[in-house]
Amino acid sequence: MFTVNASTKRTPVFAMVAMAAALSGYATMPAYAAGWPEKAIEVVVPYTPGGATDTVTRIVMKKLSDRLGQPVIVNNKPGANSTIGTAMVARAKPDGYSFVTVLAAYTVNPHLYKLSYSFDDFEPVSHMADLPLFLFVSKDLPVNSLAELVEYGKKNPDALTYASSGTGSSAHLTGANFGLQAGLKMTHIPYKGSAPILTDLLSNRVSMVFDPILVPMQYVKEGKLKVLAVTSAKRWEDEPNIPTMGEAGFPGFVMNSWVSLMAPAGTPKDIVERVSTEIAAIVKEDDVKKLFNDAGFVPVGGSAAELTELIKKDTAMYGEIVRKADIKLN
Template sequence: MPIVNASARRELITATAAIAAAISAYAAAPAYAAAWPEKAIEVVVPYTPGGATDTVTRIVMKKLADRLGQPVIVNNKPGANSTIGTAMVARAKPDGYTFVTVLAAYTVNPHLYKLSYSFDDFQPVSHMADLPLFLFVSKDLPVNSLSELVEYGKKNPEALTYASSGTGSSAHLTGANFGLQAGLKMTHIPYKGSAPILTDLLSNRVSMVFDPILVPMQYVKENKLKVLAVTAAKRWEDEPNIPTMGESGFPGFVMNSWVSLMAPAGTPKDIVERVSTEIAAIVQEADVKKLFNDAGFVPVGGSSAELTELIKKDTAMYGEIVRKAGIKLE
């Protein structure tokens, strides 16, 4: 029998113990990456069917289902500026089978609502897309640029009104921020939906709205509305003549709405990373990019960590706007 000295014996025992511990840990760890998903996945959209958020979610989830080999069921649970459906997912089991789509309003709501959930109840997954907003104004308003709009507003105090789909919406906060930065006193007019906004904008009953490009742009092409700027960091590729807010005298004015995917806190990290990686690839597929573009969206993708930083940034930004503008639920 070979003789093993004391030093070699200690090294052998240490190595054996380390291997045994590794095997034990591997056996005890849940095999999410190998087994998941074993059944259908639910994605809650806390908005009505057929809207922009719903459209983006369904485009991406159809592709995700193909990649994962399991159905991804999109359920609409609208109400209370998205807080009803979002709260449902906050209470869901964090097993990788329930997700929720959130907009930039997710970072506004804590400043306006008493919520039954907090950011700590969620795990950011993927920043799917941005939704740039465009400043559309009534054709009868005697302005053709952002500088002319500011000049008109200062010469006609309290004459300007701006529409939104409701208190706390992206259009509301963007309009409020524009008023603050321009030094204008404007009146906010909340509506229930986009259709009545367009009706009143076309008939000059409201001065302006920050809105996605999809529907109002057709009226610009018919000379029934005017568009002055886009809130994105760069110009819209299909409409390169529309300047950004930054180019129009408001440096750093970037206030996109956005669509992101979240999971209940505690959802396994490997599942979060898998979904994030798949979505990052999906939104860059040619057909998805075209569908997004046709709906007014810009594909983003990105990691859970990047989405976490976006949420922190926008929460601070919107909180400051709400405070400075004195915004309260009506």
């Protein structure tokens, strides 16, 4: 004979309680409403202090701290094209207290490095900002437009060189893609940082660079450099005379770098949504928009779902460029 024990008897009772809770709305109560955040939040920036990525992250995180009522600590962990700091957060506890800032390099690195982490180790949170790149060329280069640059490059094979801050950087991949689309053979020259690039560009030891607007533009205004185009879909508001790459003869050529926030996989969805919503509001504030603009960034505040799609798109795009240009780490 089948005997009903005490635990079996209780099961329907618990089921009814759970159902009642669900129907009354308690089962869907956000986890953060129960107390998150209760302590300081850490955001790892896998780049050096004082750079553009660090600056943008600190602008947003100061505002986020004010909104959440808890400290948001920015911790710089640079190295290996951002992979060291990124790996730290991949291993962090997914409790809503660990995040990492990533750039477009996040979608390049899997094609170049043997990584200790994968995309599955992260939860997209927010696409905070875009960083358009501008094509700056030496003033001694006898060109004043993108069309003239392409013509010059075809008439002078092997004459053009382009700089970047390292193999696999946004500037490197953007330059490589330009060469592929234009049918130009150009030599990539990697540097350690922006300062030596500017020195060599000003002295015509390197032909060009795809770089953010902030520093080189002052030399354009002084007549020491020339700027031919911007890689964004729209023109830069403060410099409306600079055409986009698309307008200058390369339709569909949109290659912004970008700054986004990620969390360890498994971070509660309600926390991800809360942070994403707060950042979307933060980047719309007038003072933040001005600070971003002054640093060369365009505020976005894209959702987790939008960031997921951006990562997929850019991973495919950069993978194709790496393959076609045969880019490898030395």
